[in-house]
Each structure stands twice: as C-alpha cells, then as structure tokens.
Amino acid sequence: GQSLEQPSEVTAVEGAIVQINCTYQTSGFYGLSWYQQHDGGAPTFLSYNGLDGLEETGRFSSFLSRSDSYGYLLLQELQMKDSASYFCAVRDSNYQLIWGAGTKLIIKP
Amino acid sequence: EPEVTQTPSHQVTQMGQEVILRCVPISNHLYFYWYRQILGQKVEFLVSFYNNEISEKSEIFDDQFSVERPDGSNFTLKIRSTKLEDSAMYFCASEEGGNTEAFFGQGTRLTVV
Numbered sequence: 001g002q003s004l005e006q007p008s009e010v011t012a013v014e015g016a017i018v019q020i021n022c023t024y025q026t027s028g029f030y031g032l033s034w035y036q037q038h039d040g041g042a043p044t045f046l047s048y049n050g051l052d053g054l055e056e057t058g059r060f061s062s063f064l065s066r067s068d069s070y071g072y073l074l075l076q077e078l079q080m081k082d083s084a085s086y087f088c089a090v091r092d093s094n095y096q097l098i099w100g101a102g103t104k105l106i107i108k109p
Numbered sequence: 110e111p112e113v114t115q116t117p118s119h120q121v122t123q124m125g126q127e128v129i130l131r132c133v134p135i136s137n138h139l140y141f142y143w144y145r146q147i148l149g150q151k152v153e154f155l156v157s158f159y160n161n162e163i164s165e166k167s168e169i170f171d172d173q174f175s176v177e178r179p180d181g182s183n184f185t186l187k188i189r190s191t192k193l194e195d196s197a198m199y200f201c202a203s204e205e206g207g208n209t210e211a212f213f214g215q216g217t218r219l220t221v222v
Contacts, residue, residue, distance in 0.1 A: 033210075042200060042213040043152060087152060094165050097142075097211065101151040 002026045004100035006088055011106045012078055020073045020086050020103045028093025032064050032071045035087045037102070043087060046073070075105075083107045111135045115201050115214035122191055122221055130186045130217045132201030140204040141184045142211065143176065145169065147197045155199075158184065191221045 004024045012018040022032065031050040035043040047055055049064035049071060061074040075082055085102040092098050114133045122128050134141050143155040156166040156176055163176065175187045184203075188195055198218050202211040 042215050043211075044213065045210045048210065089152075096154050096157060096165055098154070099152045 002090075002092060002098050004088055004090060004098060006086075006100040006103045008101065009104045009106065011108065014078055014080060014107055014109050016078050017074065017076045018078060018105065020075075020088075020105070022071050022073075022088035022100055024069050024071075024088070024090045024098075024100075026090045026092045026098055029066065029069075030091040030093075030095060032062070033089045033091070033097065034060075034062055034073045035089060036084050037087065038084045046086075078107050080107055080109070111212075113201055113203055113212050113214035115199075115217050117217060118215065119218045120220070122219070124193055124221055125190050128188050128191055128219065130188075130199050130201075130219070132184045132186070132214055133182050134184055134201065134203030135205075135212055136182070138203035138205050138212070140164075140206070141178070142202040142204075143186045144200045144202060144213075145197045146200065146216075152200070155186070188219075191219075193221050195219060196221045 006022045033048045034046040036046050037043045047062040049055055049062050052064055052066055054063045059076045064071040085104050087102045088100045089097045116131045141158040144152050145155055146152045154167050156170045157164045158176055173189045177185050198216045200216045201214045204211050
C-alpha cells in the first residue's frame with residue numbers, strides 16, 4: 001500500500017528552527033509537496049520538490065532525497081503564526097496527491 | 110488573487126438525504142479534485158476530474174458519490190444518501206496542470222445527523 005510517515009506533533013520555541021520529516025512509500029513518485037493548514041482552514045501550498053536537494057522559499061526550506069524516500073520541511077525564525085498542521089504529500093503514478101497524516105506544530109513563546 | 114470558492118461553508122443534513130456541495134475552481138485551471146478530511150485526521154483523496162470526466166477515484170468514492178461540471182465554472186459533488194460517517198470537511202481543489210500546485214477552497218463542513 002501507499003503510505004507517508006511524519007511525526008504527529010512537534011514543539012518548538014518562537015525564534016527557533018524546526019525540521020519536520022517525511023518518509024514515503026508510494027506507487028510511483030512525481031514529487032513531494034508540503035502544505036500548511038491552520039485549524040479550521042484550508043490546506044495552503046508551501047513548497048514542492050521534484051528533484052533531490054534543497055528548495056528555499058523565505059523562512060521555509062524543503063529537502064528531498066529520492067534514493068532514501070525521504071524529505072523534510074525546515075522552518076526558521078519561528079513565529080507564533082506558524083502554529084499549524086503541516087502535511088507532506090506525494091504525487092503518485094496517477095498524479096494523485098497522497099497525503100501524510102500531518103504534523104501539528106506547537107510554538108511556545 | 111484568484112481563488113477557489115466553495116458553498117455552502119456548512120451544511121447540516123439528515124441521514125439518508127442527498128446533498129450537493131458546490132465549487133467554483135480557478136478559471137484557467139484544468140484539473141479539479143474533491144478531498145475529504147474527517148476532523149483531526151488527514152486529507153483523503155476522493156476524485157479527480159479532467160476534460161469533463163473522472164480521471165481517478167478512491168475507494169471512498171463509491172456509488173453514493175458523483176461529480177459534475179454542469180457548466181463552464183461550477184464543479185459539484187453529490188452524495189445521494191448520506192451516512193453519519195460522511196460527516197467531514199470537504200475540500201475542492203484545482204490545478205492549472207496535472208502536476209502543479211493545488212489551490213484549495215475553504216471547504217464545506219458537512220454534518221450528518
């Protein structure tokens with residue numbers, strides 16, 4: 001079956017750096033995406049990795065290693081507004097997004 | 110900025126009733142999706158739609174579900190006979206291409222009582 005594994009919850013301090021890992025096992029792979037979802041809100045796109053390496057977008061970076069079926073999202077200079085759930089999602093051989101269960105990021109002052 | 114819009118934001122229905130959830134995707138997008146998210150759980154793929162037909166559907170998308178694009182702008186999800194376990198947030202999403210960023214609507218919270 002297809003599966004994505006990510007931690008259920010991560011806690012960090014405002015201003016710090018946090019890394020959310022994601023490992024995947026899917027039928028086909030056309031890229032790893034990250035989405036942010038605030039409570040009661042819709043998922044919003046953060047980043048996409050189609051090839052190995054690091055992609056940087058402001059305070060957020062995402063990394064992919066296809067040989068390890070692994071990626072991570074790195075959030076720097078954490079702000080209270082970054083408190084949300086973060087989902088990794090893999091596009092499989094049918095180009096469908098298969099989602100992880102989400103990581104709840106708790107930020108403490 | 111273009112956005113995906115969904116109506117209604119909240120729908121309460123009695124078990125066994127039919128519901129129609131509506132979505133207006135971004136106008137130049139070609140791929141449309143419905144996802145479901147039970148409270149506190151992960152987002153689950155239901156169905157994708159391209160070129161006026163279903164391209165993929167999940168095991169969740171059984172005979173009780175159907176999708177339509179009745180005109181050039183709306184994209185609807187119909188649940189024929191709702192069950193208690195259909196209670197969830199339903200998200201519509203659209204993409205410009207088949208492997209690009211997915212834009213999500215704000216969702217319809219369906220409560221079946």
